[in-house]
Amino acid sequence: MRKIMVFAAACLFLAACKKDKFTTAPQIKYKSISPTSVSSGVVGAAPPVLTLSITDSEGDLGRKAGKDTSWIYIKSLLNNKLDSFLFPDIELAGKKNFQADVLVNLPLYCKPRPGGVRHVDTLFYDVYVKDFAENKSNTIRTENGVLFTCQ
Numbered sequence: 001m002r003k004i005m006v007f008a009a010a011c012l013f014l015a016a017c018k019k020d021k022f023t024t025a026p027q028i029k030y031k032s033i034s035p036t037s038v039s040s041g042v043v044g045a046a047p048p049v050l051t052l053s054i055t056d057s058e059g060d061l062g063r064k065a066g067k068d069t070s071w072i073y074i075k076s077l078l079n080n081k082l083d084s085f086l087f088p089d090i091e092l093a094g095k096k097n098f099q100a101d102v103l104v105n106l107p108l109y110c111k112p113r114p115g116g117v118r119h120v121d122t123l124f125y126d127v128y129v130k131d132f133a134e135n136k137s138n139t140i141r142t143e144n145g146v147l148f149t150c151q
Contacts, residue, residue, distance in 0.1 A: 022057035022097045026129050026137040029053040031101060033142055038108060039149040048146045050074075050104045052127065059098035060132040063089045072104055075126045077141075083107050087129065108148055120149050 021027075031051040038045055054061065061070045063086050070087040088102060106125065122145035129137045 022055050022099075024057055024133075025135040026054055026056040026061060026131050028127065028129060028137045028140055030127075030140045030143055033106070033144050033146060035146075036144055037147045037149075040108065047108060048106045050106050050125070050127065050142065052102050052104065052140075054098070054100055054102055054129065054137075056098045056131060057096065058131070058133075059095045061098060061129070062087050070129060070131045072102070072129050073127065074104070074106065076107070077124045077126065078121055081107075106146070108146075118150065120147055122146070123148050 029052065031053055033048050033050050035046070035048055038048060063069050072085045072087055073082060074085065075082045085104065104127075106123075108123065124145050125142045126139055127142070128139040131137075
């Protein structure tokens, strides 16, 4: 009987400690950045693409014509410049217990050097999102930097 009580208490403890995957505030996780090396002097060079995993219990994310809009906020840690981007249109996918991967083209910033000297900077970003209700997600920092050559 004692073993059953200990087992039941352990199961209750584990169930109580389990974090809910879907919360009112969106939750984001870093997945990847690609490519990890970019040059400002190459015509037509593709910007790095950040892949995030996002969950939200209400699914109130995205862009809807004439309605609320949610945003993705990205701050370059090189110059602390904060940019905001419209969330992709997910009207057909936006539903309760929303979960998806989102791809974001990252902005690149050259920090000017005296005399226009060519240099390489490693860019890292802080990222968070806000849903229609202005609930702010957790803030993540990109794990991999992007080597950016400023021409």
